Amino acid sequence: MSSQFEVSDPNFRARVEQSFADQAVMMLIDASITRVEPGEVQIELPYRADLCQQDGFIHAGISSTIMDSACGYAAFTLMPADARVLTIEFKINLLAPAAGDYFRAVGKVRKPGRSVTVAESELHAVVDGTDRLVATMVGTLMTMRPQ
Amino acid sequence: MSSQFEVSDPNFRARVEQSFADQAVMMLIDASITRVEPGEVQIELPYRADLCQQDGFIHAGISSTIMDSACGYAAFTLMPADARVLTIEFKINLLAPAAGDYFRAVGKVRKPGRSVTVAESELHAVVDGTDRLVATMVGTLMTMRPQ
Amino acid sequence: MSSQFEVSDPNFRARVEQSFADQAVMMLIDASITRVEPGEVQIELPYRADLCQQDGFIHAGISSTIMDSACGYAAFTLMPADARVLTIEFKINLLAPAAGDYFRAVGKVRKPGRSVTVAESELHAVVDGTDRLVATMVGTLMTMRPQ
Amino acid sequence: MSSQFEVSDPNFRARVEQSFADQAVMMLIDASITRVEPGEVQIELPYRADLCQQDGFIHAGISSTIMDSACGYAAFTLMPADARVLTIEFKINLLAPAAGDYFRAVGKVRKPGRSVTVAESELHAVVDGTDRLVATMVGTLMTMRPQ
Numbered sequence: 118m119s120s121q122f123e124v125s126d127p128n129f130r131a132r133v134e135q136s137f138a139d140q141a142v143m144m145l146i147d148a149s150i151t152r153v154e155p156g157e158v159q160i161e162l163p164y165r166a167d168l169c170q171q172d173g174f175i176h177a178g179i180s181s182t183i184m185d186s187a188c189g190y191a192a193f194t195l196m197p198a199d200a201r202v203l204t205i206e207f208k209i210n211l212l213a214p215a216a217g218d219y220f221r222a223v224g225k226v227r228k229p230g231r232s233v234t235v236a237e238s239e240l241h242a243v244v245d246g247t248d249r250l251v252a253t254m255v256g257t258l259m260t261m262r263p264q
Numbered sequence: 265m266s267s268q269f270e271v272s273d274p275n276f277r278a279r280v281e282q283s284f285a286d287q288a289v290m291m292l293i294d295a296s297i298t299r300v301e302p303g304e305v306q307i308e309l310p311y312r313a314d315l316c317q318q319d320g321f322i323h324a325g326i327s328s329t330i331m332d333s334a335c336g337y338a339a340f341t342l343m344p345a346d347a348r349v350l351t352i353e354f355k356i357n358l359l360a361p362a363a364g365d366y367f368r369a370v371g372k373v374r375k376p377g378r379s380v381t382v383a384e385s386e387l388h389a390v391v392d393g394t395d396r397l398v399a400t401m402v403g404t405l406m407t408m409r410p411q
Numbered sequence: 412m413s414s415q416f417e418v419s420d421p422n423f424r425a426r427v428e429q430s431f432a433d434q435a436v437m438m439l440i441d442a443s444i445t446r447v448e449p450g451e452v453q454i455e456l457p458y459r460a461d462l463c464q465q466d467g468f469i470h471a472g473i474s475s476t477i478m479d480s481a482c483g484y485a486a487f488t489l490m491p492a493d494a495r496v497l498t499i500e501f502k503i504n505l506l507a508p509a510a511g512d513y514f515r516a517v518g519k520v521r522k523p524g525r526s527v528t529v530a531e532s533e534l535h536a537v538v539d540g541t542d543r544l545v546a547t548m549v550g551t552l553m554t555m556r557p558q
Numbered sequence: 559m560s561s562q563f564e565v566s567d568p569n570f571r572a573r574v575e576q577s578f579a580d581q582a583v584m585m586l587i588d589a590s591i592t593r594v595e596p597g598e599v600q601i602e603l604p605y606r607a608d609l610c611q612q613d614g615f616i617h618a619g620i621s622s623t624i625m626d627s628a629c630g631y632a633a634f635t636l637m638p639a640d641a642r643v644l645t646i647e648f649k650i651n652l653l654a655p656a657a658g659d660y661f662r663a664v665g666k667v668r669k670p671g672r673s674v675t676v677a678e679s680e681l682h683a684v685v686d687g688t689d690r691l692v693a694t695m696v697g698t699l700m701t702m703r704p705q
Contacts, residue, residue: 136318137318139317140316140318140323141313141314141316142315142317142323144314145314166288167289168289168292169287169288169289170286170287170289171286171287172348176289176329177329177332177354178289178325178327178328178329178332178333179325179329180325181325181332182324183325185324185325186323205527206356206357206529206551208353209353209354209355210352210353210668210698211350211351212668212676227653227694228653228654228691235500235653250669253676255649257500257551259527352698353647355502359529360522374504374547375544382504382506382547397522400521402549404646404647430612431612434617435608435609435611436608436609436611436617436619438608439586439608460582461582462582462583462586463581464582465577465578465580466642470581470583470623471622471623471626471645471648472619472620472627473583473623475618475622475626476617476618476619476620478619479617479622480611480617500649501649501650502647502649502650503647503648503649504646505644505645
């Protein structure tokens with residue numbers, strides 16, 4: 118990855134981790150950020166019954182919560198130090214029920230841009246150490262600079 | 265609405281409310297279902313600081329949680345009594361920061377179908393009694409029948 | 412519509428019509444622009460066998476061609492005189508086969524913005540004077556200004 | 559690819575090529591199908607001025623035409639001999655202007671299913687033998703069987 122994307126703020130890891138810590142909802146659902154590389158971020162979520170929909174699977178909105186942040190922070194790693202990141206839109210495809218011991222959202226920048234960045238994330242369910250792809254997302258992120 | 269869509273199960277309201285009660289995540293975030301009509305459903309969510317992202321706005325994933333369920337249950341009102349509803353995919357556009365006293369997701373069926381239903385939802389933020397559109401969603405739902 | 416959106420360039424109709432005339436593909440498929448209002452544009456397309464997919468319906472990509480331009484020009488009506496419009500992304504839902512005598516794409520701005528505009532379009536098939544909704548699109552458009 | 563996906567109809571290549579030949583729009587725009595493998599299809603399109611939008615780039619709807627068919631036929635390769643394929647919805651992200659000598663849409667199945675298949679396609683612009691990614695699509699396809 119380090120050769121593919123150019124980082125403009127060498128301090129991007131601390132910046133991402135601080136912003137993630139400021140997302141109160143991540144504490145509510147017990148999500149943690151487990152990897153921060155240029156253009157790539159990983160967020161993990163343990164299974165909890167109180168995050169589920171009517172059939173006992175993680176609700177698509179909760180999957181979206183960590184997948185959107187994975188896309189957003191992947192984009193954020195490449196932004197200048199004074200920038201904020203804003204999600205304009207995303208689309209999620211639910212490929213299989215979100216059942217498992219825990220879940221890993223992997224977000225990657227597909228196309229960085231000065232104002233608009235496109236990123237993608239995958240959601241993997243981990244059961245007994247085995248990985249299964251359960252959802253994909255593509256999102257459009259905006260770089261917000263102080264005027 | 266009652267003239268636009270045909271309901272196949274007269275008991276649709278109880279069926280929707282029971283399923284909503286089975287969505288444990290709705291209790292976690294304090295969401296409640298406030299309206300169930302043929303092809304239309306409303307879900308409300310109070311503002312809570314622990315549902316927010318880094319700037320103090322409701323996280324897009326939490327907005328998605330109630331908007332996806334609003335789409336899903338709008339579709340579910342028109343399904344047969346033995347059916348389950350499954351979200352295949354959705355897309356959300358974030359039009360304005362989700363700031364407000366509370367939030368109302370209004371889901372409506374756009375095109376019902378025997379196996380595939382398309383529904384849309386809007387998210388309104390209510391501040392001092394005034395409504396503001398903050399997000400739109402379009403989702404594709406599947407009718408699952410016992411084999 | 413005139414009360415809902417503020418037009419910054421009173422010459423928006425001529426600007427849209429000139430740009431549409433510059434879209435060579437519209438001549439290839441015989442599409443014409445039939446209505447230009449603030450935040451709203453209509454494009455019509457006659458049925459032609461050589462625009463079809465394998466079952467004799469208009470190909471989804473051709474439907475997308477007029478629906479994307481309907482979204483784009485709806486956004487363009489509200490842009491300043493020196494701006495260009497760029498589609499960042501769109502999503503289309505195909506609700507019914509695109510069969511009919513001719514087709515009408517109606518594009519409307521959902522949320523205008525200084526840099527990002529969200530617009531929606533509907534595609535109607537007209538058969539014997541009767542209208543049928545066959546597709547919906549939501550698109551994200553960007554305002555491009557000279558530096 | 560042959561190990562990743564199971565083909566149910568050994569005659570899938572002829573079936574795809576016949577269906578592609580039945581898409582009249584492909585002749586109009588000079589597109590040809592250049593590769594058919596299990597779960598993967600490639601469609602090529604030469605640059606033509608009459609396929610362009612106002613800035614001289616291939617119109618997003620024409621890009622969508624070959625990308626949607628690339629997704630659809632990638633899905634179709636895995637379907638039973640008596641099935642038809644139907645696009646339910648797709649989303650396209652436009653990453654760069656579609657300028658080049660010719661264009662290659664590569665469609666791949668992401669998740670096959672008995673009734674619903676998710677596929678993705680990339681659009682590459684080729685200039686002087688060099689490839690550039692200009693658009694990505696994710697689409698949802700339906701298997702239609704005789705009743």
